[in-house]
Amino acid sequence: MTAVGAVLLHTSPAHVPVFDALRDRNHPGAVLRHLVVPQLLARARVEGPEAVAPALLEVLAGAVARAAVPVLVTCSTIGATAESLAPELGVPVLRVDRPMAAAAVAAGRRMAVLATVESTFAPTCELLAEEAGERPLSISRHLVPGAWERFEAGDIAGNLALVAAAADALAPAEADVIVLAQASMAGAADLVTTRIPVLSSPARGLAAVLGPQPSRAGES
DSSP: OOOOSEEEEESSTTHHHHHHHHHHHHSTTOOEEEEEOHHHHHHHHHHOGGGGHHHHHHHHHHHHHHSOOOEEEOOSTTHHHHHTTHHHHTSOEEETTHHHHHHHHHHOSEEEEEESSGGGHHHHHHHHHHHHTTSOOEEEEEEOTTHHHHHHTTOHHHHHHHHHHHHHTSOGGGOSEEEEOSGGGGGGGGTOOOSSOEEOSHHHHHHHHHOSOOOOTTOO
């Protein structure tokens, strides 16, 4: 059996090369097992995230039965549902946007949340409030029109350009931090010109689930 550093559950195959590149850059030697189940997001958008819990449990139980390793769920819409299954699975389950949310609430009180699908807003805003605890937050929601359609069509560059333009359209007085709610939006952070800090989830999420990596032979 191949050793696995973490199981990653995606709802789009476009996430696989993104996380492999992050692994190669930041966590050399870590082994990732990717599961791609697009129908989970499709159903959650129609019926709500809780509706996919049984199917999600079945998928993840099969994965961790082969290797009892942590799970990282890269879909923000179903992230909270996935985390709730950790006791039944017997392994840690982390939604990819939780470390980003913690960094966001540490950066300021005014949050501008950008998303390309409407279903992402509720779980993301709930997560920010959870991470903030008793600290008051001001959260504004900004849907990026047309971006998700471009992503689904395979036009990743077009999707990211629209997200970056939406971030740049925000005035500094509107927000202390911009939160890119979906992992698919992360590349837009490299395109923005705004002075407002822009946070994305993939690198932080992967680092959190893999933890400190052991030194390779010959390294101190």
